[in-house]
Every structure is written in C-alpha cells, then in structure tokens.
Amino acid sequence: xxxxxxxxxxxxxxxxxxxxLTLGLAPFFPEPHILGKVRWIAGGAVGMGLIDWxxxxxxxxxxxxxxxxxxxxxx
Numbered sequence: 001x002x003x004x005x006x007x008x009x010x011x012x013x014x015x016x017x018x019x020x021l022t023l024g025l026a027p028f029f030p031e032p033h034i035l036g037k038v039r040w041i042a043g044g045a046v047g048m049g050l051i052d053w054x055x056x057x058x059x060x061x062x063x064x065x066x067x068x069x070x071x072x073x074x075x
Contacts (some may be wrong), residue, residue: 013069019062026059034059 009015025032037056040048 001038004075011068011069013073016062016069024059024062034063 003075015071023032034056037052037059041056
C-alpha cells in the first residue's frame, strides 16, 4: 500500500514542479542559481571545476525530470 502512494507521488508532475521551484531555483538571490550556471556554461565554462559541474547537474535534474514527465504525459 505504501509503495503505491510513493510511486504515485513520484510520477506526479506537481511533485516535479515543486522540486523545480525549490531545489531547481535555489538560492534565489541575486539570481536563480541554475541561471548563473547556464550563463557560465554558455560563456565557455572557463574556470568551472568538478564541483561546479556537479552543482549544475544537481540544480538541473528537477528540470530534466519535469520535462520528462510532461513529455510522457503529452506524447
């Protein structure tokens, strides 16, 4: 019974949206963290170390997950 509730929660796009608004955008000031990382990568990723790449993937994973769920739902 408990596994069914967890499975339903994981497959819900609203869970992914909450993850995007919290982990995906945090910290929020002075700009969302993921946007700073994307700008850094778009600028050539000069000076990015391993920890920066791991940070980028950690903050980007909720967005990839949300896109996956929306794609699965729409197509």
